[in-house]
Amino acid sequence: MKKFDYEAKIEVVPHEPGCYLMRDKRGKIVYIGKAKDLKNRVRSYFRASGDTRAFVARLPYVLGDIEYIVTANEKEAIILENTLIKEHKPKYNVQLKDDKNFLSLRINMKHAWPRVDVVRKQKKDGAKYFGPYHSASAIRRTLKVLNKYFRLRTCPDSVLNNRSRPCLQYQIKRCPGPCVFDIDRDTYMQHVQEAVMFLEGRGDELVDGLRDKMMQASEELEYELAAHYRDQIQAISKVLEQQVAVTTNQVDRDAFGFYREGDRLTLQILFIRSGKLEGARSFSYKDQTFPDEEVLSSFLNLYYSSGNDLPQEVLLPIEFEESEVESFEELFSEMAGRRVYLHSPKRGQKKALVDTAMTNAKHSFEDEHDKEDRAKDLLDKLGGALGLRNYPERIECYDVSNMQGKQIVGSRVCFIGGQPEKSEYRHYKMRSVDAQDDFASMREMLMRRFTKVVEEGDDAPDLVVIDGGKGQLGQAESVFEDLGIHDIDLIALAKARNDKVGFQDPEITSSPERVFKPGRKNPIILKQNSAEMYLLQRVRDEAHNFAINFHKRLRRKQTLRSSLEDVPGVGPKTRKNLLRHFGSLKKIKDASVEQLAEVDGVGQATAEEIRTYFNGPA
Numbered sequence: 001m002k003k004f005d006y007e008a009k010i011e012v013v014p015h016e017p018g019c020y021l022m023r024d025k026r027g028k029i030v031y032i033g034k035a036k037d038l039k040n041r042v043r044s045y046f047r048a049s050g051d052t053r054a055f056v057a058r059l060p061y062v063l064g065d066i067e068y069i070v071t072a073n074e075k076e077a078i079i080l081e082n083t084l085i086k087e088h089k090p091k092y093n094v095q096l097k098d099d100k101n102f103l104s105l106r107i108n109m110k111h112a113w114p115r116v117d118v119v120r121k122q123k124k125d126g127a128k129y130f131g132p133y134h135s136a137s138a139i140r141r142t143l144k145v146l147n148k149y150f151r152l153r154t155c156p157d158s159v160l161n162n163r164s165r166p167c168l169q170y171q172i173k174r175c176p177g178p179c180v181f182d183i184d185r186d187t188y189m190q191h192v193q194e195a196v197m198f199l200e201g202r203g204d205e206l207v208d209g210l211r212d213k214m215m216q217a218s219e220e221l222e223y224e225l226a227a228h229y230r231d232q233i234q235a236i237s238k239v240l241e242q243q244v245a246v247t248t249n250q251v252d253r254d255a256f257g258f259y260r261e262g263d264r265l266t267l268q269i270l271f272i273r274s275g276k277l278e279g280a281r282s283f284s285y286k287d288q289t290f291p292d293e294e295v296l297s298s299f300l301n302l303y304y305s306s307g308n309d310l311p312q313e314v315l316l317p318i319e320f321e322e323s324e325v326e327s328f329e330e331l332f333s334e335m336a337g338r339r340v341y342l343h344s345p346k347r348g349q350k351k352a353l354v355d356t357a358m359t360n361a362k363h364s365f366e367d368e369h370d371k372e373d374r375a376k377d378l379l380d381k382l383g384g385a386l387g388l389r390n391y392p393e394r395i396e397c398y399d400v401s402n403m404q405g406k407q408i409v410g411s412r413v414c415f416i417g418g419q420p421e422k423s424e425y426r427h428y429k430m431r432s433v434d435a436q437d438d439f440a441s442m443r444e445m446l447m448r449r450f451t452k453v454v455e456e457g458d459d460a461p462d463l464v465v466i467d468g469g470k471g472q473l474g475q476a477e478s479v480f481e482d483l484g485i486h487d488i489d490l491i492a493l494a495k496a497r498n499d500k501v502g503f504q505d506p507e508i509t510s511s512p513e514r515v516f517k518p519g520r521k522n523p524i525i526l527k528q529n530s531a532e533m534y535l536l537q538r539v540r541d542e543a544h545n546f547a548i549n550f551h552k553r554l555r556r557k558q559t560l561r562s563s564l565e566d567v568p569g570v571g572p573k574t575r576k577n578l579l580r581h582f583g584s585l586k587k588i589k590d591a592s593v594e595q596l597a598e599v600d601g602v603g604q605a606t607a608e609e610i611r612t613y614f615n616g617p618a
Contacts, residue, residue, distance in 0.1 A: 004063040006046045013039045017077045018070040019084060022092075025064040026457050031092040033294055034081040036074045036323055042066060075327040082301045094267075094285050094299045096306060103139045104131035104309065105199060107192065112185070113160065113178045114192050115153045116146055121307045124337055130199040131309060138279065142199075147174050149232040150195040152188075155179065198236060201250075201274035207233055250274045252311035253350075257357025258296065259365040263289045266368060267299055268361035270353060273311075280357075282364035293318050300328065310336040317354050319344040375418035382532040386515060386524060388489045392463040393417060396424075397539045398449075398476075399467040400441045401547035408433055410445035411547035414461070415539055424459075427550045439475050442466070446479040454483050461488060467540050469494035473516050492516040493540045494523070513537065564588075567613045569606045577601050578610075589614040 013020075018038050022031040035041030045059055071077045085093050106117040108127040118139060122129040133139040147154060153175050155167065160179045169175035176183045197206040214229035255270040265288040271279045288295055296318055304310055310332055320328070325342045332340040345351040379392050395415040402408040414424035428445045452458040466472045473492035480490065494514045513533060514523035526533040564575045564585075581599045582588045588596075588610070596607035 004060045004065075006060055006063070006066070009066050010039065010043050010046070013042050013066075013068055014070060015039045016070045017072075017074045018068055019077055019080050021067040021069075021084065021088075022063055022090075023065045023067065024062055027064060028457065029088045029090050030062070031090050031290065032081060032084045032088065033290070033298070034074075034077040036077075036321065038068050038070070042068075073327070074323055075331055078301055078327055078331055079305075081298065082305045085298065085302060092287055092290065094265075094283070094288060094295055094302065096283075096302050103133045104129050105133070105139070105142065106130075107196065107199075109192070109196075113153055113188065115155070116143065116195070118143070122309060128196060128199075129309075133279070145235050146195055146198070149228075149235055150191050150198070151176055152191060152195060153178060201276060207236055210236075251313055253313045253315055253353065254311050255315040255350075255353040255357045256296065256300075257317055257354060257359070257361040258292065259358065259361040260288075260292065261365070263287050264365070264369075265295060266361050266365040267296070268357050268364055269303075270357045270360065271311075272353065280360060282361065282368075284365070284368045293320065297324065297328075304332060304335065310340050312338075312340065313350075314340065314342050315350050315354050315357075316342060316344045317358055372417065378418055378531050378535060381530075382535060385526055385530075385532050386489075386491060386517070388463060390462040390487070390489050392489070394459070394461045395463045395465060395539055396461040397465040397467065397543040398442065398445060399540075399543040399547045400438050400445070401544075401550070402436055402438075402441070408436070408441050409547055409550050410441060411543050411550060412445070412449060413539065413543045413546055415535075415542075418535060420542060425546060427546075438468070439471055442468070442472050443475040443479060446476055447482075450479060450483050450485060454485065463489045463491070465536065465539055465543075466490070466492040467543055468492050469514075470516055473518065477518050490518055493536055567610055569609050574599075574601045574606070 015037050017034075017036050019032060019034050020038055020042055021029050022033075024030050033041065069080060071080055085095070089095060104119055104122055106119045106122075106127050106129050107114050108117075108125075110126060119129075131139075133142065146152065147169075151174055153160065154169055155163070159167075163179040166177040166180050167175070170177040170180075176188060178188065194206060194209075210229050210233050214226050214233065217223075217226035217229060251272075252274065253272040255272065257268040257270075259266050259268075263286060265285045267283045267285075269281050270277060271281075283299070285295075296316065297320065300314070300316075314332070320342070328342050329340060332342075343350060345354060382388070383390070383392055393416065397413050397415075398410060400408070400410045408430040410428035410430065412424075412426040412428070414421045416424075426449075428448065430441050430444055432444055433440045450460075453460045464476065466476050469492055473490070476490055476492070480486070480488065492515070494516065513528075513536070514525060515536070516523050526536075564570055564578065570578070577600050578588055578596075582591060591611075593604070593607045593611050596602055596610055597604050599607075602610070
């Protein structure tokens with residue numbers, strides 16, 4: 001293999017801050033990094049430093065080019081690196097597999113009747129935010145206590161402003177009913193302040209205040225109210241007992257740890273809020289052969305720029321260069337709207353937190369490997385049962401859906417290591433098929449997918465599963481033959497026929513599924529309750545549901561558009577604005593003239609036309 005002339009490339013790289021992009025022989029970006037000094041950083045990869053990691057050793061043979069982008073300073077390089085990684089998703093960079101932010105609770109104290117909202121992103125809107133909560137169960141437990149003992153409204157503003165009678169929450173004494181009744185706002189706001197104290201972790205202070213109220217209510221012979229305070233104190237105390245205090249001060253911190261073996265890496269985050277450990281999360285990666293400092297720096301950049309909660313302090317197990325720390329602190333402080341510090345502690349409580357994160361990273365790494373070992377055993381069994389040539393690390397399944405030949409769509413789902421890889425899921429709208437022809441639809445979809453594999457070097461699967469029988473399998477065989485593909489395993493998974501099938505294995509009494517392979521006349525019958533059969537069913541069902549859901553969405557959109565096309569004065573742009581604003585045909589029908597007129601491009605006259613069309617003359 002031709003060796004990349006890195007010496008010539010290094011000569012033209014400047015001593016400036018910026019980002020560098022490594023491309024492979026096909027021109028695909030495989031790694032993106034940032035540096036205070038681009039020339040020194042790029043040169044470091046090719047020095048004889050004794051680094052024996054596999055990728056580093058073969059780097060000159062893998063790369064086809066190195067590009068660079070100069071920035072004004074290191075902070076701009078950090079921002080640019082984040083943008084480029086999200087855009088190109090290079091193979092050797094860490095990625096946030098689940099880019100969803102953690103859940104937080106929000107209370108808008110400026111509202112006349114504040115409520116607790118569940119949100120994914122904390123904004124600079126003047127509201128109070130609490131969290132993040134690192135599991136749905138954790139936030140459900142918190143909401144249960146809030147709803148039961150602090151009696152705040154749970155309904156959105158649209159319901160609050162339009163309700164004519166109280167809801168079930170009022171009937172079961174979990175809401176005072178500000179939507180209907182003239183209640184004392186000072187008392188309600190006192191409940192809000194108590195909820196804020198609970199969420200801020202000031203539980204001891206809150207319990208003392210509630211205990212005084214309980215004694216006062218008891219002295220005034222208001223025993224039902226005293227019992228409510230007693231139950232509230234018990235519930236809060238139980239929550240406090242579950243929280244583990246790890247520091248003596250009230251600072252919010254995230255402590256990072258990592259554990260590595262070769263190119264496999266697990267990053268761990270401990271979330272400390274108000275001195276108490278509230279949760280943890282781990283991220284596992286493969287093919288991470290670049291230096292630990294680069295990997296952690298890139299991960300920090302992606303993680304916090306995605307909107308995750310920034311604490312007052314971020315504790316790191318690796319010491320960054322001073323200039324990089326200053327750039328991160330400046331960037332994170334701008335994001336948070338307050339000062340954020342990065343530390344690499346050497347002793348004390350902070351060092352103990354990082355050590356705990358490192359220990360948890362190792363345990364998470366081992367747990368992940370246990371899962372991988374079990375998955376490997378399952379995939380080995382599947383390969384043996386089906387007589388596959390390849391180890392089925394990457395499995396792709398294809399399905400077609402239509403309704404009487406209309407809205408013909410296809411789906412591709414992907415399982416890697418026995419688990420769904422949803423970033424690789426794809427939908428296909430048929431371009432050349434306009435009638436109900438599942439065979440032709442399957443052929444078009446596979447031709448489009450595997451032409452990219454052959455001509456553009458897209459990642460190829462080890463095993464292709466077709467939802468169907470021999471006919472669908474034949475279409476896939478034809479596509480592979482036309483494209484010259486001979487190294488990918490191919491099967492079709494079909495429902496059993498109604499007639500009886502003879503079974504050679506006496507342990508098999510029935511099987512609803514049959515597996516067809518190219519060149520084999522009779523189907524393969526797997527044991528009905530085997531793990532291998534369950535995996536194939538799961539892959540097939542995932543593809544089927546993915547296609548059906550896409551098809552339903554297209555039909556709903558078509559129904560909406562068809563209904564609006566007949567309304568006088570409503571053109572394509574106005575239809576689009578109406579659908580974007582209201583989201584459904586029912587909401588458009590129920591909207592008032594004033595609400596319709598608020599939509600961009602809809603004036604008073606058009607709003608009256610729409611209202612009259614759907615509801616008749618006023």
